Amino acid sequence: MTPESAAAWPAVDHQIAQWRQSARGGTREDRELTSVTVALPALIAGCTVPLTAPDAAEAESAAREIGALDESAGGVLDALGLMMLRSESVASSKIEQVEAGIDDYARALYGNRSNPSATSMVAATDALTMLTDGLPSREGLTVQRVITAHAALMADDPYEKAQAGRLREVQNWIGGSDHSPRDALFVPPPPDRVADLMDDLFGFANRNDMPALVQAAITHAQFETIHPFTDGNGRIGRALINSILRQRGVTRRVVVPLATALVADRDRYFATLTSYRDGDVSSLITTFAQSARIAAKQSRETARRLSNLPDEWRELTGPLRAGSAAARLLLALPQQPIFTTDTAVSLVSASPSSIYAAIGRLHAAGVLRPLTERTRNQIWGAASILDELDDLQMRVTDEVMRTSTR
Numbered sequence: 001m002t003p004e005s006a007a008a009w010p011a012v013d014h015q016i017a018q019w020r021q022s023a024r025g026g027t028r029e030d031r032e033l034t035s036v037t038v039a040l041p042a043l044i045a046g047c048t049v050p051l052t053a054p055d056a057a058e059a060e061s062a063a064r065e066i067g068a069l070d071e072s073a074g075g076v077l078d079a080l081g082l083m084m085l086r087s088e089s090v091a092s093s094k095i096e097q098v099e100a101g102i103d104d105y106a107r108a109l110y111g112n113r114s115n116p117s118a119t120s121m122v123a124a125t126d127a128l129t130m131l132t133d134g135l136p137s138r139e140g141l142t143v144q145r146v147i148t149a150h151a152a153l154m155a156d157d158p159y160e161k162a163q164a165g166r167l168r169e170v171q172n173w174i175g176g177s178d179h180s181p182r183d184a185l186f187v188p189p190p191p192d193r194v195a196d197l198m199d200d201l202f203g204f205a206n207r208n209d210m211p212a213l214v215q216a217a218i219t220h221a222q223f224e225t226i227h228p229f230t231d232g233n234g235r236i237g238r239a240l241i242n243s244i245l246r247q248r249g250v251t252r253r254v255v256v257p258l259a260t261a262l263v264a265d266r267d268r269y270f271a272t273l274t275s276y277r278d279g280d281v282s283s284l285i286t287t288f289a290q291s292a293r294i295a296a297k298q299s300r301e302t303a304r305r306l307s308n309l310p311d312e313w314r315e316l317t318g319p320l321r322a323g324s325a326a327a328r329l330l331l332a333l334p335q336q337p338i339f340t341t342d343t344a345v346s347l348v349s350a351s352p353s354s355i356y357a358a359i360g361r362l363h364a365a366g367v368l369r370p371l372t373e374r375t376r377n378q379i380w381g382a383a384s385i386l387d388e389l390d391d392l393q394m395r396v397t398d399e400v401m402r403t404s405t406r
Contacts, residue, residue, distance in 0.1 A: 009050050010042035011279035012225060017190055019171070019181065026179025036181045038171070039189050039277070041225045043196075045203030049210050049218065055285045059211040062292035063250050066213075069296045070251045073303030076334075078253035102386045106338045106371050110379050119156060127153040128239040132255065135246040140206040143198045146236060153232045160231045167194050168230045186277075188227035197226045205244060212248035214281075216241045217288040221276040238262065256299060260393055261291035264400035290403060298395045302388055306334065309384050316365040325350040326358035330367070337382040338371070344380075 019036040069077075100108075100118035108118035127149040135141070151165025168191050175185030189197060205219045223237040238259040245251045262269050268287065275283045313330055314320070320327040328348040336347060344355045359380060362368045369386075371379040 009276075009279045009281045010044070010047065012277040013040040013042070014038065015040055017171070021180060022170070026177055026182075029182055030177050030180040033180045033182050036171070036173075036184075036187055038187045039225060040193070041189060041197060041222065041277075043200045044218070044222060045200045045207075047204070049214060050281060051210065051214060051285075052282065055282055056211060056214070058289040059213040059217075059285055062289040062296075063211060063213045063245075065293055065296040066245065066254075066256050067250050069256065069299055069303075070254045073300055074251075074253040076303040076306050077299065102390050103371050103381065106381050106386065107379055109338060110340060112372070112379075113156075123153050123156060124235050124239075127236060128242065128255070131236075131239045131243040132246045135243060136249055137247070141202055141240075141243055141247055143202055146198075146202075146240070149239065150229055150232055150236055153235060154229075157231070163230045167191075167198065167228050170230065172227055172230055174227070186274075188225065194226060194228050198228055201226065205240075206247075208248070212245060212250045213288055213292060214285055215248065216244035217284045218276075218281060219244055221273055221284055224273055225277055254299070256292065257295045257392065257396060258288070258291055260396045261295045261400050262287070264397040265404045268404060291400070294396055294399050294403070298392055298399065301395065302392045305388055306385065309334070312384065313365075313367050316367055317362065318365075324358070325354035326361050329355070329358050329362065333367075333382040333385065337385040338379065340377045340379050342377050 014037050016035050017038045019033050021031060021033075024031060100115050100121055104115040104118035105121050108115060108122045113119050130149040130152055131141075131145060147165050147167070154160045154164035157164070170191055171181070171187070173181035173184035173187045176183040181187050201219065201222050204222070205215065207215065220237050220241050223240055224233060227233045229236070241258050242251070242255050245256065272284050272287045310330070313333075317326065317330070320330065325348055328350070329344060332347050336343075339347060341352075341355065341359065344350075344359065345352055348355070348358075350358070359368060363370070363380075366383065368380045369383045371381050
């Protein structure tokens with residue numbers, strides 16, 4: 001795959017398609033629009049990636065950093081599996097203007113639906129889990145796995161749940177008017193092309209003849225170009241990145257917050273996707289490699305901080321009797337940083353009265369914080385862990401922006 005032997009990456013073609021509103025709305029220009037220029041992505045399953053030696057080296061180096069993170073810090077971060085998934089899902093959701101704090105997310109995990117954004121983030125976590133669980137597998141990644149993940153993502157969306165888990169049968173578009181593709185930034189391929197393009201994409205996604213990070217980058221960019229669903233494409237497409245890394249064996253346990261780094265600089269992220277559609281894979285690979293290195297670096301820092309937490313907690317609580325409910329609950333926090341009073345009873349196999357006393361002591365010491373105002377079956381969170389996960393996102397974002405302005 002040298003520049004001399006590789007053909008250029010195929011740019012997206014375009015054609016004029018007829019357009020007619022299915023529901024009357026918008027301005028006169030929206031209502032009178034009769035045609036639209038749609039994208040026609042090339043089939044890429046058998047394409048040779050035009051990979052230069054520097055791009056290949058950069059991608060392999062970044063993947064090694066992710067792999068080293070998985071080996072050295074996987075045990076610490078794997079214990080926080082759900083919360084690391086949360087960090088990636090939240091970052092991916094934010095670019096879709098879906099935002100909620102860590103405490104809102106924690107409440108949504110336990111069925112509190114008072115914050116729709118938090119509920120949506122929990123659904124994004126479920127979708128990402130579905131796309132990584134059980135990989136690598138002989139079957140590999142499939143269109144059906146993605147459809148199932150999309151069904152989980154959109155199941156509770158009040159506007160889109162009817163389309164959950166279904167490839168689109170209508171024309172969609174990005175930007176411009178809400179009522180027609182007038183002045184759209186990008187118009188994906190017509191719906192009758194979607195199924196074939198998706199089959200082709202997963203032919204590419206299951207190859208093993210290129211660096212894994214290159215494969216993840218192109219799979220993501222091609223998925224976003226196809227835009228196979230009426231909504232939720234960005235979140236599913238970014239979840240696919242960790243799926244490729246898992247399928248290729250780069251990671252075994254850790255979900256790397258790569259999407260967190262990608263979407264930290266929105267303008268660069270969208271510009272990179274546009275460049276890909278023009279046939280430029282080099283910019284895409286560079287952006288992914290830089291994002292991967294930042295995500296791995298800051299995840300290592302999070303692992304280091306989390307490793308120090310048990311000692312910090314013991315300083316806060318003072319001596320705890322070995323085998324007491326408080327001591328056992330403290331040991332369980334890294335694996336279960338969010339819990340209810342009722343689940344704590346089974347978590348540490350103690351009587352309710354012992355659990356109430358233990359929670360009271362850890363709350364008074366500042367180890368736990370209540371996440372709801374109710375008195376019955378209160379939801380509790382390990383304050384330092386939740387704060388660290390928020391800080392991880394901030395550190396990744398800050399480093400991306402510092403790098404972008406150099």
